[in-house]
Amino acid sequence: MRVRFAPSPTGYLHIGNARTALFNWLFARKMGGTFILRIEDTDLARSTDEYAEGILSDLAWLKLAWNEGPDIGGDRGPYKQSLRQKIYDKYLDELKGKGLAYPCFCQPDELEARRKAAMEKGTAPRYDNRCRALTQKEIAQKAAQGVKPSWRFKVPERTIVVDDVIRGKVEFDTRQLGDFVIMKSDGVPTFHFAVSVDDTLMEITHVIRGEDHLSNTPRHILLFESLGFTPPRFAHLPMILGPDGERLSKRHGAASVSEFRKLGYLPEALNNYLALLGWAPEGDKEILSMDELVAQFSLEKVNRSASTFDYAKLKWVSENYIRNEDLGRIALLALPYLREAGLIEGELTEEEMERVRSVVKLVRPYLACMADVAEHARPLLAETAAASAGDLASISGAAQLLQLLAVDLEKVADIRDVDWKKFFGDLAKASGLKGKALYRPIRIAITGQEHGPELLDVIPVLGKERCIARVRDAILKITEKI
RNA sequence: GACCCCAUCGUCUAGCCCGGUCCAGGACAUCGCCCUUUCACGGCGACGACGCGGGUUCAAAUCCCGCUGGGGUCGCCA
Numbered sequence: 206m207r208v209r210f211a212p213s214p215t216g217y218l219h220i221g222n223a224r225t226a227l228f229n230w231l232f233a234r235k236m237g238g239t240f241i242l243r244i245e246d247t248d249l250a251r252s253t254d255e256y257a258e259g260i261l262s263d264l265a266w267l268k269l270a271w272n273e274g275p276d277i278g279g280d281r282g283p284y285k286q287s288l289r290q291k292i293y294d295k296y297l298d299e300l301k302g303k304g305l306a307y308p309c310f311c312q313p314d315e316l317e318a319r320r321k322a323a324m325e326k327g328t329a330p331r332y333d334n335r336c337r338a339l340t341q342k343e344i345a346q347k348a349a350q351g352v353k354p355s356w357r358f359k360v361p362e363r364t365i366v367v368d369d370v371i372r373g374k375v376e377f378d379t380r381q382l383g384d385f386v387i388m389k390s391d392g393v394p395t396f397h398f399a400v401s402v403d404d405t406l407m408e409i410t411h412v413i414r415g416e417d418h419l420s421n422t423p424r425h426i427l428l429f430e431s432l433g434f435t436p437p438r439f440a441h442l443p444m445i446l447g448p449d450g451e452r453l454s455k456r457h458g459a460a461s462v463s464e465f466r467k468l469g470y471l472p473e474a475l476n477n478y479l480a481l482l483g484w485a486p487e488g489d490k491e492i493l494s495m496d497e498l499v500a501q502f503s504l505e506k507v508n509r510s511a512s513t514f515d516y517a518k519l520k521w522v523s524e525n526y527i528r529n530e531d532l533g534r535i536a537l538l539a540l541p542y543l544r545e546a547g548l549i550e551g552e553l554t555e556e557e558m559e560r561v562r563s564v565v566k567l568v569r570p571y572l573a574c575m576a577d578v579a580e581h582a583r584p585l586l587a588e589t590a591a592a593s594a595g596d597l598a599s600i601s602g603a604a605q606l607l608q609l610l611a612v613d614l615e616k617v618a619d620i621r622d623v624d625w626k627k628f629f630g631d632l633a634k635a636s637g638l639k640g641k642a643l644y645r646p647i648r649i650a651i652t653g654q655e656h657g658p659e660l661l662d663v664i665p666v667l668g669k670e671r672c673i674a675r676v677r678d679a680i681l682k683i684t685e686k687i
Numbered sequence: 688g689a690c691c692c693c694a695u696c697g698u699c700u701a702g703c704c705c706g707g708u709c710c711a712g713g714a715c716a717u718c719g720c721c722c723u724u725u726c727a728c729g730g731c732g733a734c735g736a737c738g739c740g741g742g743u744u745c746a747a748a749u750c751c752c753g754c755u756g757g758g759g760u761c762g763c764c765a
Contacts (some may be wrong), residue, residue, distance in 0.1 A: 213765045248764055313763060320762080327688045331761055355763045372692070381690050381761075389763040396765045420691055420760035443693080443758090450757065478699095481714090485700050489713050508700080510693050511758060518699060518715045528728075570728045581727095629724090644724035656726030 206238030206410045210264075210271070211400070213245040214257035217461035220514065221415060221445045221453060223267065224479045228442060229413045230269040231480070231502040241407060242274035244285040245400070247393050252287075263462040267472045268495065273407075281407040286399050293394040296402050296432060297356060297387065305431050306387060308354030309336035310347045332357070332383030356388035358398075358428065365423040370411070370440035371507050377423040385424055397421065401428035404437055413440045413504070416511070440504050443483045444511040453514050460514075469542060469575025470519075474526040478519045483508045492525050520573045527572045535569060536562040539578045546579035548586040561586075563666045567658040581657075585666060590653035590675040603646040604683045606636045610647060611676045620669040625661045650679035 210226040212218065218226075233240035242264070246252035261276060273279025283289060300306040316332070323330040337359060339347075347354070360382050367375045387398035394402070404412060404425075419441040429436040447457035454460055459468065465475055477493055480486075485508075486493055486501045493501070527535060539561065543549045549561065568581035584590060613632060617623055633639045648660050651672055657663065664672055 211765090215765075245765065251764075309763085311763090316762080324688080329689050329761065331689090357763095367691095369692095375691070377691070383761080385761095386763050391763075393763085395763070400765090415759095416692065417759055418765090421765095423691095441692085446758075448698085452758080481699060483699090485713095487701090489701095491699090491714055508693095512700085513698060515698050515715065521715055524728090568727095571726085639724090641724055648725070654726090658727080660724070 206233065206236045207241060207408050208233050208238060208411050208413055209241040209243050209404070209407060209409050210269075211243040211245050211403075211414075212260050213248060213251075213396075214253060214260060215248055215251040216256060217463050218260045218263040219453075220460050220462065220465075220479070223263070223462045223475070224445060224482060225413065225415055225442055226264060226269050227267070227476055227479050228484075228502075228504075228507070230271075231499055232411065232413060232504055233272075234499040235502045238410075239272045240270070241279070241281075241409070242271040242284060243403060243407070244275050245396065246285060246287045247396060247399050249287075249391070249393060257285075259463065263466065266466055267462065267476060269476075286394075286403065289399070289403065290393070292406065293388070293399060293402060294392075297394070297398075300358065300387070300431060301356075303431065305359050306356045307337055307339070307359060307384075308344060308347075309357045309384075309386070310339075310344075310352050310354050311336060329381070331381075332385070334384045337384060353390040355386045355390045357384040358387045358424075358431070360384050360424075360427060365426050367419070367422045367426065367439055369419070370438055370504050372419070372441060372509055375419065375422075377420075379423060379427070382424065387428070397424050398428060401425045401432065401434070405429065405432070405434040409437050411438045411440060411504075413442065416441045416444050440507070443508055445482055446511050446513050448513060448515075450513070457514070458516060465574075467576070469538060469578070470523050471526045471530065471538070471575075474523040475519070477526075478522040481518075481522075482512045482514070492522065524573055527569050527575070532562060532566055532569075535575075536565040538575050539565050539582070542575055542579045543582060543586065546583065548579060548582060560666070567662055567666060570658075584652040584654050584657060585663060588671075589678065590651060600642075600646050603650075604680055606632075606638055606643070606646055607650055607676050607680045607683075609635050610650075611673055611680070614669060614673050614676065617669055620672075621665050623665070625664070629661075647676075651675050 208229045210222075210229045212222055212226075230240050232238070242261070244257050244260075246257065257275070261274075264271070271277070273281065273284060275282075275284040278284070297306060319333070320330045334357075336354075336357065360379050362380055365377045365379060367377065369375055385397060386395050388394050403409075422439055422441075426436050445453050447453045447460075449457070451457075459465055462475070466472075473495060476495060476498070477491075480493070480498050480502075481491060484502070484506060486498075536558070540549070540553075543561065549557065553561065564582050564585045565578065567585065568578065571581045572578055609632060613628065629643070633643055636643065644660055645655070648657065649655065651660070651667065652663060667675075
């Protein structure tokens, strides 16, 4: 079995396309098939190499490895449509020879005007096939004037049945279709034409794509058959909508893989969430590894109805991964964000890295994505606590308490080897404070925050010197205030 | 507008194909309680849905028809 993901490099990898890529990949892996990547850059005006590279990069980041593609080649290449021009020319000639393609001299502005007029009149805004009736003489005339024609496919009147893996048999009456352009006037094939030729030549067995292509499929089937090709199987995936029911776009928030990538979502988390859109695993377990996804995946079980992208649920999936993934890996992923926030600098020594790990260990339960790490790690990594002395000054006895604490901390030999229960028990006795009255001022002095990870865990991570410094600093601020 | 697809809690979904086991199960979100020196995590619980109308049937979320609603296509974009 051979499937393909065929993005056009006219933008970043959209979340909907990423889901399509994922389902193709899952299907290929599940069936022991081949996953092919093909770049559809027939839109010369909008396609760029930068976008193509970005898409490849994002797919690689998602760990959706392809077996054949523009970068790695393969037996059925090239895998970039702009490199396949000769092939399309050849098949256009074939259609011309069969009398199934004819030149159209209508200009874009004319077509646009007619389309608009038809819309206003309430009739179908499709091409009226007028150039089909052109005589050889007229054609020669136009050509002599130097008008470059586009080439349209002569659509026969008949019924076409798309036997969709997900939707079952869907019937179309081709009389709804106008003769459509297969080769643009600049000599570049349109999507419909290139796709049909390439899917055949690349021996694609299953075309898994978005539902927006379902209505295009009869065109493709027509082309396949006219060229003497056997159409592949089709599976049209439901759309992904934004919270307002419109197609998901930037308006709704992050809508491209690169955005989630920048925010520090784990690729597995994004895949896991995407897999849950339009498909459901058996049983109650929703956090699934890529392997588990592959093991459970089935095209037949894909939903027919569109789903709404739920940022809240993605967040939940992401949190799960951040909390449960290997700590070393999470710490590594935290590095760029910590660096950007100025909390670490340069290459880290093993000792510094160890410290980052222990900090990340404490703050990971708070993270929805890795970009959140700086905010939570700051109190634990920054030189000073940035304590709000105002808060402490209003707590009676805070200065005395901190004084006692500083003295006790000084006496500590190894901060990683302290019986904190006893330590704070003694402090409670000495200060006459307990519970919240005891811990709150200490937390504020040491972390500058009202909330955060277990204080008893924070202190050893911070280290003796830093704790003492922060406590003394807090005392100073209080006394100055008074 | 024409054609095509779709329709279960606010959201993602299970169930629908092979009607009774479903006064509809799970997850996210929300709310509450518990755990706890705080917040977060975690545990427990609550709230909450078969779009509407007709059929068929002893029986319909499940089958059929219509309506309504949403989405898609109708490009020399893909």
